[in-house]
Amino acid sequence: MNILIIGGGGFIGQKLARSLVARGQLRGQKIESLTLADIHMPASIPANFDIKTVTCDIADPQSVADTIGSEVDVIYLLAAIVSAHAEDDFFAGMSINMMGTLNVLERARSLNTCPTVVFTSSIAVFGGEVPDPILDHTALMPQSSYGTQKAIGELLVNDYSRKGFIDGRGFRLPTISVRPGAPNRAASSFMSSILREPLNGQPANCPVSKDFAHYYLSPRKCVENLILGAEIPGQDFGSSRCMMMPGRKTTIREMIDAMTSVVGPEAEELITWNAQPDVQKIVGGWRSDFEPTKALKLGMSADTSFVENIRYYIEDDQPTG
Amino acid sequence: MNILIIGGGGFIGQKLARSLVARGQLRGQKIESLTLADIHMPASIPANFDIKTVTCDIADPQSVADTIGSEVDVIYLLAAIVSAHAEDDFFAGMSINMMGTLNVLERARSLNTCPTVVFTSSIAVFGGEVPDPILDHTALMPQSSYGTQKAIGELLVNDYSRKGFIDGRGFRLPTISVRPGAPNRAASSFMSSILREPLNGQPANCPVSKDFAHYYLSPRKCVENLILGAEIPGQDFGSSRCMMMPGRKTTIREMIDAMTSVVGPEAEELITWNAQPDVQKIVGGWRSDFEPTKALKLGMSADTSFVENIRYYIEDDQPTG
Numbered sequence: 001m002n003i004l005i006i007g008g009g010g011f012i013g014q015k016l017a018r019s020l021v022a023r024g025q026l027r028g029q030k031i032e033s034l035t036l037a038d039i040h041m042p043a044s045i046p047a048n049f050d051i052k053t054v055t056c057d058i059a060d061p062q063s064v065a066d067t068i069g070s071e072v073d074v075i076y077l078l079a080a081i082v083s084a085h086a087e088d089d090f091f092a093g094m095s096i097n098m099m100g101t102l103n104v105l106e107r108a109r110s111l112n113t114c115p116t117v118v119f120t121s122s123i124a125v126f127g128g129e130v131p132d133p134i135l136d137h138t139a140l141m142p143q144s145s146y147g148t149q150k151a152i153g154e155l156l157v158n159d160y161s162r163k164g165f166i167d168g169r170g171f172r173l174p175t176i177s178v179r180p181g182a183p184n185r186a187a188s189s190f191m192s193s194i195l196r197e198p199l200n201g202q203p204a205n206c207p208v209s210k211d212f213a214h215y216y217l218s219p220r221k222c223v224e225n226l227i228l229g230a231e232i233p234g235q236d237f238g239s240s241r242c243m244m245m246p247g248r249k250t251t252i253r254e255m256i257d258a259m260t261s262v263v264g265p266e267a268e269e270l271i272t273w274n275a276q277p278d279v280q281k282i283v284g285g286w287r288s289d290f291e292p293t294k295a296l297k298l299g300m301s302a303d304t305s306f307v308e309n310i311r312y313y314i315e316d317d318q319p320t321g
Numbered sequence: 322m323n324i325l326i327i328g329g330g331g332f333i334g335q336k337l338a339r340s341l342v343a344r345g346q347l348r349g350q351k352i353e354s355l356t357l358a359d360i361h362m363p364a365s366i367p368a369n370f371d372i373k374t375v376t377c378d379i380a381d382p383q384s385v386a387d388t389i390g391s392e393v394d395v396i397y398l399l400a401a402i403v404s405a406h407a408e409d410d411f412f413a414g415m416s417i418n419m420m421g422t423l424n425v426l427e428r429a430r431s432l433n434t435c436p437t438v439v440f441t442s443s444i445a446v447f448g449g450e451v452p453d454p455i456l457d458h459t460a461l462m463p464q465s466s467y468g469t470q471k472a473i474g475e476l477l478v479n480d481y482s483r484k485g486f487i488d489g490r491g492f493r494l495p496t497i498s499v500r501p502g503a504p505n506r507a508a509s510s511f512m513s514s515i516l517r518e519p520l521n522g523q524p525a526n527c528p529v530s531k532d533f534a535h536y537y538l539s540p541r542k543c544v545e546n547l548i549l550g551a552e553i554p555g556q557d558f559g560s561s562r563c564m565m566m567p568g569r570k571t572t573i574r575e576m577i578d579a580m581t582s583v584v585g586p587e588a589e590e591l592i593t594w595n596a597q598p599d600v601q602k603i604v605g606g607w608r609s610d611f612e613p614t615k616a617l618k619l620g621m622s623a624d625t626s627f628v629e630n631i632r633y634y635i636e637d638d639q640p641t642g
Binding site: 090127128129130131136137138139140141142143145148151152155156158159162163238239240 | 464560
């Protein structure tokens, strides 16, 4: 079992790699090698099997060809530029998110080995006129270029799978919270920072109101679901390989209450409430009411309370000292 | 008003051009020029304004740039390779249907003139696990590469419109019948030839059973709807620019009965019934039960009986002599 994580330098990629190392196997097969690829050289991690780190620019077909060899059994395609970045820089979003995905799929097709490809799509594929709740057969109607590029990736994963070029599967990630590390250019960045920074004794700004509801999943659960996502037999997907990954609808108020229940009331006082219309415009087009029936049936799951998201951050990611 | 029809050599492109010439105006503005572009030099048509014919390979960005100038107000993007062709030759489908559409949109974006782009998508974007009837907010779940490439085109038309690069609108054409001319490589080719050939005294084969139901529109109605499609104000589309064009669900039996009611029983005797599993596999994945609410609300319409489809063929297209 040879695994490649494209986007292996990102926080989900790194967590996924650590989880795979701890398991030592995937689909009941011993992991022989794990390659972490990213636009910048990813951090390596300790393992008792072969770990490689490489740079890969998915927008460049040659770089993709250099990264994906015929020995690869499972490819995780996590690499993307995030929502606000793709909205600001249309060309970069198209090159990396759309053409980058196509480059990876075309390379996989050229190998004639039908590798498994686990593609991370996004909750941002939904928006616009579709009614609540969002079901497995609700139209993708993205209201951002990022969501559009992810929706195109899903269509490609489905068609390349149908043709037998890959054994693809795509999962629309809920917004991941509490995300470790620094804020990024995702419009959703505040959905972690308003918890993470106060938990670490730092101030953070919330650009939306306390009744803003969204759909969340912890990093720990996300990684569990991504591993399951590679293990589900291809024939279990039926006529569509892509679906919403389960999450949990939560308001900003409920997120803060969960934080308070774990660490006490001081953390909330570090939050400021300055509205940001540009961020509101993007996240206001996202949806929060989902029935991810297909993923639940395939064995995926969500956190049962946002208290878990807070606890997992403290256990897994909070800087010590 | 300067109009460009890409795919202007095809039968819908030619009919659309004749209809525009007969009208002389679009959106209340006098037509100054009409350019017909296609992979092979299109036939010209007589007009009392400037008509140009040019060759254009939409898979080639330079050819697209040479074809689309900043003077163009309305672009009809009808060019594509058809379903069975795109299924047989995956690379050609991706190059022409997907990248060709992207090339046209990128050229339009580069002009900074926000031209109107009328994109023809297809009923083939629907299939798989989605329930009947298919509504405006039902997921696109294509079961062919052609349908996938058209669905990607829709997502691009929506996003380029949202960003203000174009004023796009996309219409999923029902299967057009009775189509004039020779059979083509579309899996749906028989849905016209089993009527057209007998009407012209020639034999034709039907590869599916008489109870096969599908969703049809006459060429005449299709052209009427495409002209309306360019005239609808952009703000009337809401958060999605793409929708099903109205058609009418009809069985093979009903189509033949309509033919018999117009020309008598001899025509049906020219039909043979040899099953073709490859064709059945593709068309069996298509859908026939639609509620095209949005397009109806915007003023589009379907034929009221298949007898109209037969009569329009005889009036508009049947070879004389």
